[in-house]
Amino acid sequence: MNASDLASSYELVVIGGGPAGLAAAALAAKAGVQTVLFDENPGVGGQIYRGIGTTPVRNRAILGEDYWAGAALASEARASGATIVNGATVWSLDPNRLVGVSISGQARMIQAQRVIVATGSMERPFPIPGWTLPGVMTAGAAQTALKAQGLVPTGRTIIAGCGPLLWLLAAQLLRAGAGIEAILDTTPRINWLKAAMHLPDFALSPYWSKGLALLREVKAKVPVIAAHRIVAHGKDKLAEVVFATGTGERRMTADLLLLHHGVVPNVNLAMAAGVAHRWNGRQLCFEPAVDADFGTSVHGIAVAGDGAGIAGGTAAAERGRIAALAVIQTLKPGATVPNMQMMRQTLAREEMGRAFLDALYQPAPSFRRPVGDTIACRCEEVTAKQVRDTADLGCEGPNQMKAFLRCGMGPCQGRLCGLTITELIAEQRRSTPQEVGYYRLRPPVKPITLAELASLPKTEAERKAVER
Amino acid sequence: MPRTADVVVIGGGIHGCSTALHLALRGLKPVLIEKDYAGRHASGVNAGGVRQLARDHAEIPLSVSSMEIWERIEDLVGDDCGFESHGTVLVAESDEELAGFRARVDDLRLKGFTHEELIGRAELRRLVPAVSEHCPGGVVSRRDGAADPFRATQAFRRRAVEQGAEMIEGVTVTGLARNGNVWRVETSDGSIEAPKVVNAAGAWADRIAAMLGEPVPLTVVAPMLMVTSRLPAFIQPVVILRGRKLSFKQLGNGTVVIGGGHLATPYRDRNETVLDWEKLAISARTVWELFPVMRQATIVRAWAGIEAYMADGIPVVGPSATSEGVFHQFGFSTHGFQLGPGTGAVVAELVATESTNVPIADLAITRFKA
Numbered sequence: 001m002n003a004s005d006l007a008s009s010y011e012l013v014v015i016g017g018g019p020a021g022l023a024a025a026a027l028a029a030k031a032g033v034q035t036v037l038f039d040e041n042p043g044v045g046g047q048i049y050r051g052i053g054t055t056p057v058r059n060r061a062i063l064g065e066d067y068w069a070g071a072a073l074a075s076e077a078r079a080s081g082a083t084i085v086n087g088a089t090v091w092s093l094d095p096n097r098l099v100g101v102s103i104s105g106q107a108r109m110i111q112a113q114r115v116i117v118a119t120g121s122m123e124r125p126f127p128i129p130g131w132t133l134p135g136v137m138t139a140g141a142a143q144t145a146l147k148a149q150g151l152v153p154t155g156r157t158i159i160a161g162c163g164p165l166l167w168l169l170a171a172q173l174l175r176a177g178a179g180i181e182a183i184l185d186t187t188p189r190i191n192w193l194k195a196a197m198h199l200p201d202f203a204l205s206p207y208w209s210k211g212l213a214l215l216r217e218v219k220a221k222v223p224v225i226a227a228h229r230i231v232a233h234g235k236d237k238l239a240e241v242v243f244a245t246g247t248g249e250r251r252m253t254a255d256l257l258l259l260h261h262g263v264v265p266n267v268n269l270a271m272a273a274g275v276a277h278r279w280n281g282r283q284l285c286f287e288p289a290v291d292a293d294f295g296t297s298v299h300g301i302a303v304a305g306d307g308a309g310i311a312g313g314t315a316a317a318e319r320g321r322i323a324a325l326a327v328i329q330t331l332k333p334g335a336t337v338p339n340m341q342m343m344r345q346t347l348a349r350e351e352m353g354r355a356f357l358d359a360l361y362q363p364a365p366s367f368r369r370p371v372g373d374t375i376a377c378r379c380e381e382v383t384a385k386q387v388r389d390t391a392d393l394g395c396e397g398p399n400q401m402k403a404f405l406r407c408g409m410g411p412c413q414g415r416l417c418g419l420t421i422t423e424l425i426a427e428q429r430r431s432t433p434q435e436v437g438y439y440r441l442r443p444p445v446k447p448i449t450l451a452e453l454a455s456l457p458k459t460e461a462e463r464k465a466v467e468r
Numbered sequence: 469m470p471r472t473a474d475v476v477v478i479g480g481g482i483h484g485c486s487t488a489l490h491l492a493l494r495g496l497k498p499v500l501i502e503k504d505y506a507g508r509h510a511s512g513v514n515a516g517g518v519r520q521l522a523r524d525h526a527e528i529p530l531s532v533s534s535m536e537i538w539e540r541i542e543d544l545v546g547d548d549c550g551f552e553s554h555g556t557v558l559v560a561e562s563d564e565e566l567a568g569f570r571a572r573v574d575d576l577r578l579k580g581f582t583h584e585e586l587i588g589r590a591e592l593r594r595l596v597p598a599v600s601e602h603c604p605g606g607v608v609s610r611r612d613g614a615a616d617p618f619r620a621t622q623a624f625r626r627r628a629v630e631q632g633a634e635m636i637e638g639v640t641v642t643g644l645a646r647n648g649n650v651w652r653v654e655t656s657d658g659s660i661e662a663p664k665v666v667n668a669a670g671a672w673a674d675r676i677a678a679m680l681g682e683p684v685p686l687t688v689v690a691p692m693l694m695v696t697s698r699l700p701a702f703i704q705p706v707v708i709l710r711g712r713k714l715s716f717k718q719l720g721n722g723t724v725v726i727g728g729g730h731l732a733t734p735y736r737d738r739n740e741t742v743l744d745w746e747k748l749a750i751s752a753r754t755v756w757e758l759f760p761v762m763r764q765a766t767i768v769r770a771w772a773g774i775e776a777y778m779a780d781g782i783p784v785v786g787p788s789a790t791s792e793g794v795f796h797q798f799g800f801s802t803h804g805f806q807l808g809p810g811t812g813a814v815v816a817e818l819v820a821t822e823s824t825n826v827p828i829a830d831l832a833i834t835r836f837k838a
Contacts, residue, residue, distance in 0.1 A: 094742045095742060100745050107749075109746065274740060400505070400618075403507075403512065410768070411697055413769070442771045447697065449764055449767070450696070450767060451763050453767055454749060454756045
């Protein structure tokens with residue numbers, strides 16, 4: 001589909017083709033809501049179901065049955081009558097629900113009556129010394145390569161961090177034939193104490209048995225070492241990983257270091273639209289303040305899925321349906337729809353084990369608030385020390401910090417440093433992340449070329465000016 | 469007992485901060501009240517142009533005196549503010565436009581101002597090699613330049629505090645009342661008494677003026693800017709157009725700031741702006757035509773600062789017409805950044821001595837009286 005084939009307005013624009021977006025678009029379109037779904041990837045699925053339907057990984061056991069469950073969501077969305085556009089980058093959303101989207105280099109502005117933002121999550125920054133070296137990447141990036149291209153790392157691979165996805169990726173890589181030298185488990189021991197009170201709920205959630213099975217599978221094949229300080233060494237690329245254990249410092253030669261400290265909501269688009277956000281002290285990230293239907297502080301804009309707080313893929317789909325149902329009730333009040341109560345119950349069950357996982361896998365402060373020459377902002381090469389020193393000089397928030405150090409002003413638009421900068425300022429000024437706040441995010445939330453912007457259709461007034 | 473000061477300055481933009489600094493340098497004790505933080509709005513997020521070129525006659529004296537301060541800015545505020553002087557070039561896109569520019573430059577010379585200089589095709593090409601072939605010439609102001617707006621505003625703020633000014637940020641002025649010989653300034657955090665008040669409240673200055681019973685035709689506007697990712701150096705001076713709205717500048721770090729006055733929708737009570745991408749697309753098309761080298765550049769950010777635009781496009785500088793001891797310094801109509809240093813000096817002089825030699829009569833608030 002080309003940009004010029006799009007209507008100038010839609011009743012519902014869904015942004016993101018992961019589980020929340022697919023489920024929302026499917027339900028809304030089936031109920032007769034004129035729906036378009038924009039997804040920036042070549043195929044739908046989001047991160048969790050990336051490459052669903054196109055992945056070269058044929059052996060279903062490698063990615064696991066939970067992955068293949070995405071196929072049903074995708075085909076349901078395709079059959080629903082929703083217009084699904086892949087390769088569509090949404091670079092702007094404003095409080096009036098005007099959506100800026102780019103398809104194959106052509107930009108368009110689309111007016112939406114309702115918007116469901118389903119932009120999901122991204123990996124938490126993992127700023128350790130040497131994390132910018134070639135050969136160091138996020139575990140999520142490795143998973144993307146596996147799902148989309150069937151690529152499996154070769155050479156000596158070390159995985160470091162904590163979180164449920166870390167174990168899932170390790171299992172998937174092992175099944176695909178990768179060798180993993182070691183897993184450096186950064187889960188702080190004290191977290192077990194904090195998590196213990198949430199264990200009864202977790203034991204009732206679907207994640208309990210799946211999680212245990214994954215841990216057993218991985219631990220049978222790979223040494224797991226508790227580590228509380230990790231440094232990546234190398235001249236032009238990674239050569240060695242040095243880490244501190246309970247019994248002293250150890251070093252291992254390595255070609256690839258995969259880092260993972262859980263995922264956090266990808267807030268850029270919602271924030272740029274003016275949606276109010278708050279600090280989640282359990283998940284240590286900002287998330288939009290949402291109501292029971294995932295509506296936000298901006299009228300007509302909902303945020304569903306992990307973008308509204310991390311809860312996993314199955315919960316994301318349920319959240320997408322609930323947000324869509326709210327849209328249907330407003331725009332097509334007579335439509336036949338599923339029972340909202342049932343959805344809320346399913347969602348509650350899915351979210352049940354979350355508190356345990358959040359408490360257990362909360363990364364240690366030393367991994368979130370780096371010191372010294374460790375890079376905090378990769379794009380502009382700003383170090384932790386620079387940020388701390390500038391905060392000491394009186395810089396109170398991330399927006400002033402941008403002006404002083406340019407951190408967050410590079411092409412990633414703060415995705416790789418935002419949380420680090422907020423936490424560093426809060427620590428240095430003995431404040432809280434809620435108080436310090438986040439970068440004020442400016443569109444375009446994804447870079448667009450001048451040529452793309454110039455390709456926006458001319459307005460009536462501009463055409464007249466030329467004719468005159 | 470309310471707090472007291474010699475002067476209350478309302479507004480922590482570059483103008484308020486500059487005035488506070490110059491008042492402190494005169495030995496007075498100013499208190500500056502800013503509703504957000506210094507440089508939060510137009511002063512901190514403008515394009516940073518330090519330009520004498522193409523200004524209204526009424527503000528040229530302030531612009532010229534400001535330029536002298538910019539050229540020794542580090543001596544005044546202890547920071548070079550990122551100021552670099554590579555000139556501003558007003559590009560003519562046609563022979564008719566160039567003829568109009570020639571008339572203006574001749575007129576300025578008759579009035580004694582020599583900073584604007586007409587240039588032909590060859591000199592334009594020498595100054596701006598990347599400019600499109602269709603442009604026959606232009607006007608250059610060689611001493612012009614650009615600075616880092618937030619850094620400059622913060623530098624004025626910092627030096628003002630070092631010199632004895634007090635800064636109160638995150639506090640809003642809620643009322644103004646005459647109390648004997650002093651003004652009582654009510655704020656969201658108590659009141660302050662001072663014999664003199666300066667209204668440098670930018671896009672909110674009409675509200676202060678209204679408290680004094682002198683309404684002004686002020687429109688709240690939000691000129692949009694966008695910035696690209698880093699490109700190899702290809703242009704030194706700031707480039708502006710007349711016929712089409714464009715200002716264009718490459719910073720030392722390689723990023724290119726594109727502006728020119730297309731407007732976003734401002735919401736001044738929420739400190740928010742909503743961008744108009746169709747207008748930014750017009751800027752993109754203008755750049756596309758003028759600088760082919762820019763076509764594959766990436767736009768990484770766009771924004772707009774909230775500021776005041778007066779009905780006649782020039783600022784209000786001088787004493788209040790209704791209220792003794794109050795001085796206005798607002799309404800810079802999207803071109804006030806360069807004027808900050810000099811106007812602060814002039815207003816401080818007015819506050820301290822009741823007079824100034826810099827001609828500012830045409831900027832008086834009385835011009836709006838029916």
